[in-house]
Amino acid sequence: MNLVKIFHVNYVSLVGMLGEPLNESEADMKALHAPMLPAGMLLIWILAPGSFSMACGDEFTPNVRPMLEVSRAPGPITIDGRLGDSGWRDAARAADFAEFDPGDQLRPPVETEALLAYDDGHLYLAVICWDDPETVRATLCDRDQMRGNDVVYVELDTSGEAEWGYGLMINPYGVQGDWIWSRGGGSDWSYDLAWESAGEINGDGYLIEIALPFSSLRFPKREEQRWRINLNRIRPRGSWYQYAWAAYDRDDPCQACQWGTITGIRGVSSGKGIEILPGVIGFQAGALDDPGNPDSRFENEDPDGEMALGVTYNPTSNLTAEVTLNPDFSQVEADADQIDLNTTFALLYPEKRHFFQEGSDLFVTRLSSYYSRMINDPSLAAKVTGRTGRWSVAYAVARDEHSPVILPFEHGSACLLTGRSTANVLRLKRILGQDSSTGLMLTDRRLDPRGSGTLLGWDGDVRLHRNVRLQWHAVGTHTEEPDDPGLTQQMAWLLEEGLVDSTFDEGSHTAAPDGETYDGHALVVNLEERSRHLDFDLTYEERSPTYRAHLGYEPRNDQRMVECRSNYTLTFDNGMLERLEPSAHVGRQWNFSGERNLEWFQLGLFTQLKAQTKITATYRTDTERFRGVDFDDIWNLYGAITSSFSEPLTLGLTFQRGHQIARLQRPPVMGRQTDLSLTAYIKASDRMILQPRFSFLASRDLDTGRDLFEGTIARVLSTFQWTRNLSTRLVVQYNDIYRTWDVDPLLTYRVTPFSVLYAGSTHDYQTFDGGGPGGQDRTRLAARQVFLKVQYLFQY
Numbered sequence: 001m002n003l004v005k006i007f008h009v010n011y012v013s014l015v016g017m018l019g020e021p022l023n024e025s026e027a028d029m030k031a032l033h034a035p036m037l038p039a040g041m042l043l044i045w046i047l048a049p050g051s052f053s054m055a056c057g058d059e060f061t062p063n064v065r066p067m068l069e070v071s072r073a074p075g076p077i078t079i080d081g082r083l084g085d086s087g088w089r090d091a092a093r094a095a096d097f098a099e100f101d102p103g104d105q106l107r108p109p110v111e112t113e114a115l116l117a118y119d120d121g122h123l124y125l126a127v128i129c130w131d132d133p134e135t136v137r138a139t140l141c142d143r144d145q146m147r148g149n150d151v152v153y154v155e156l157d158t159s160g161e162a163e164w165g166y167g168l169m170i171n172p173y174g175v176q177g178d179w180i181w182s183r184g185g186g187s188d189w190s191y192d193l194a195w196e197s198a199g200e201i202n203g204d205g206y207l208i209e210i211a212l213p214f215s216s217l218r219f220p221k222r223e224e225q226r227w228r229i230n231l232n233r234i235r236p237r238g239s240w241y242q243y244a245w246a247a248y249d250r251d252d253p254c255q256a257c258q259w260g261t262i263t264g265i266r267g268v269s270s271g272k273g274i275e276i277l278p279g280v281i282g283f284q285a286g287a288l289d290d291p292g293n294p295d296s297r298f299e300n301e302d303p304d305g306e307m308a309l310g311v312t313y314n315p316t317s318n319l320t321a322e323v324t325l326n327p328d329f330s331q332v333e334a335d336a337d338q339i340d341l342n343t344t345f346a347l348l349y350p351e352k353r354h355f356f357q358e359g360s361d362l363f364v365t366r367l368s369s370y371y372s373r374m375i376n377d378p379s380l381a382a383k384v385t386g387r388t389g390r391w392s393v394a395y396a397v398a399r400d401e402h403s404p405v406i407l408p409f410e411h412g413s414a415c416l417l418t419g420r421s422t423a424n425v426l427r428l429k430r431i432l433g434q435d436s437s438t439g440l441m442l443t444d445r446r447l448d449p450r451g452s453g454t455l456l457g458w459d460g461d462v463r464l465h466r467n468v469r470l471q472w473h474a475v476g477t478h479t480e481e482p483d484d485p486g487l488t489q490q491m492a493w494l495l496e497e498g499l500v501d502s503t504f505d506e507g508s509h510t511a512a513p514d515g516e517t518y519d520g521h522a523l524v525v526n527l528e529e530r531s532r533h534l535d536f537d538l539t540y541e542e543r544s545p546t547y548r549a550h551l552g553y554e555p556r557n558d559q560r561m562v563e564c565r566s567n568y569t570l571t572f573d574n575g576m577l578e579r580l581e582p583s584a585h586v587g588r589q590w591n592f593s594g595e596r597n598l599e600w601f602q603l604g605l606f607t608q609l610k611a612q613t614k615i616t617a618t619y620r621t622d623t624e625r626f627r628g629v630d631f632d633d634i635w636n637l638y639g640a641i642t643s644s645f646s647e648p649l650t651l652g653l654t655f656q657r658g659h660q661i662a663r664l665q666r667p668p669v670m671g672r673q674t675d676l677s678l679t680a681y682i683k684a685s686d687r688m689i690l691q692p693r694f695s696f697l698a699s700r701d702l703d704t705g706r707d708l709f710e711g712t713i714a715r716v717l718s719t720f721q722w723t724r725n726l727s728t729r730l731v732v733q734y735n736d737i738y739r740t741w742d743v744d745p746l747l748t749y750r751v752t753p754f755s756v757l758y759a760g761s762t763h764d765y766q767t768f769d770g771g772g773p774g775g776q777d778r779t780r781l782a783a784r785q786v787f788l789k790v791q792y793l794f795q796y
Helices: 003-017 024-030 039-047 485-496
Strands: 067-069 092-094 098-101 112-118 122-130 151-157 164-170 176-182 186-188 196-202 205-213 224-236 240-244 260-266 273-288 298-300 304-316 319-325 378-388 391-400 404-408 413-417 421-431 437-447 452-463 468-480 517-530 534-543 559-568 577-590 596-609 613-626 629-646 649-662 669-683 688-701 707-721 726-735 740-750 756-768 778-791
Touching (some): 092 260, 122 151, 413 485
Antiparallel strands (some): 098 240, 122 205, 224 240, 224 260, 421 437, 468 517, 559 577, 577 596, 669 688, 740 756, 756 778
16 A cells, blocks of 8 residues: 555545545545644644645546537427436537636536537526535525525626626526626626526436526627637535636636637527516505604505506617616615714615616726616616627616715715706727727716706726736716705705815815806726736726716715735635735825825735635724824724535624724714624525624724714514515614614515516614603604515517
């Protein structure tokens, strides 16, 4: 028996205790006799034994930009999680998946194989995932909610330009997730496709099947399609293992450029025709007559109802036009509260309305020129999106009944609610060679009866070298303020408390919206390097005092900033330690008067361990001039840990402690601030998920010890999936800042992503000081709404 075989048992025993299953060939490669090593060497070997690995076992060659020719299915295929259909005979086969994370192009301990075929209407895909069925992790849940599951995911680039594409994800129960991705815009999980899937856990692991309609996709009109594709598998065990058919080179930051290619799909066409999405809602609302008086009468309004209609027309395979009347009248996804006790800027919330989610990747820019929630209550909206050759275009128009306006200043912002307006957004984008692009963005809003804001921007993202990119975004704006005493009154308390200055641009303009007209600009330029080990960013930004992104989220202006970020990544194929990333971040910021108002330096360390555990620690020091007061003893210690050490439980903790400016105090003072957040993801059963969250923020005056502010928000989201289509959800939230309770139950029956029935209610409880007998605090229902919403998609 050779030396490696002798030490085989010792290594397997140790790694088994760490929760990492190895096949025999891997154990042979990595085995060393632990008792013979000095104590220091043993510790390093346990954490990162790759340095001591021995090259043994079968050779493995990953697929580098593989090619696969897909043939027409010789018979029908039924999507049922089984491979008994004649249509799978002679299907194209994709094999030799490689582990790309945490390992770097290693042979996985389990095999994966995919089959592909097509007919006139669908692309078919089956993925066979060999494994011990007792270890497969799966949850029967709603769409896009497969956290911690074994999954297969498909990435598809139908244009072949590595610029944008589709993503599909399926768990072993056949539950779907989907997204659209774009370079620079990331992945938008709000995107939904109509497709069919099934999954089944069997004695050899699990198998999934997909039928993807060509009518759901956009692709060039040509006789034979040539698409980029990658097939991936996530296998969460002791680590978050990821395997892919097409290998990834960690030294190439363009992942889509490295995908495989499928050919052979002939005589098919992209989606055309008309889709009609009618909807109706019935609701009844009620509230206290006097919101400040717990003894006032609770009045229920008469039951009411509204209708909505969405129409989508695809005149060609590359062009989509959408019109919607009275859209998004019921937002069933409630925003989670944010603690705003020490911020002077408008808060950012995610977009959850379906009409504005579709095609949102086309509107993403480096500066936030378009933020769809600035269109608040549209009575009519329309949108056109198209992609042809190397060009993309998107245009949206909306008539808004109640229009929000963000007024940005150097030290804070005001968010006002105006009346009616018309909003227009135009986006053009051009691909420049491989992995580069440039584009224009135009936004315009016209307020009734007076006031407007126009923005024109030019952006680009150019790959200068294999690992080096140059990105820029230059914007010019023109503002004509409304002249409305009511808006000035909305700002009164901000001006009285000194949260925004009464004038800006060195006194040239007043902060109140009183009819002034001015131009502004903003610029950001970024040079970045991305490689296997080094990430480096050098960024310059400026926003003039008169810059306003009228339909975007830009809550601050009057600033120039230069910053540099860098981190170095070390990865380890084996052991407890998987990734180590030390980082540094330094920057300086000053206003357009030349006054330096902020400098900072930060050191950080990110560590990724076994048991799907990630630990982040940073230390930052600042000097800042805020509202004329100099603060030079600012520091912050930040720590975060998330761990999925067992299948049913994921825990998260973030903690910050340091000296921070209490910005809402007048005058501002230095506080000793504590910020704590606790989260959990609890899989109570294969159908029930609990997601509690607790947030706490507090500060004390550093000199006097006086309490400056303190706030807590506790939230629990619980879901139960009765079937693939039927689910219930309950949100309970307590906000002790405003002393409110929110209780929001919801029942959902989902036939497709677009054909859905919702039945739910919202209950808002308020605690009143001394509102009960004997002057005790009293909690009472302050507002309530009950609703039933139905929408169904018709396709022609």
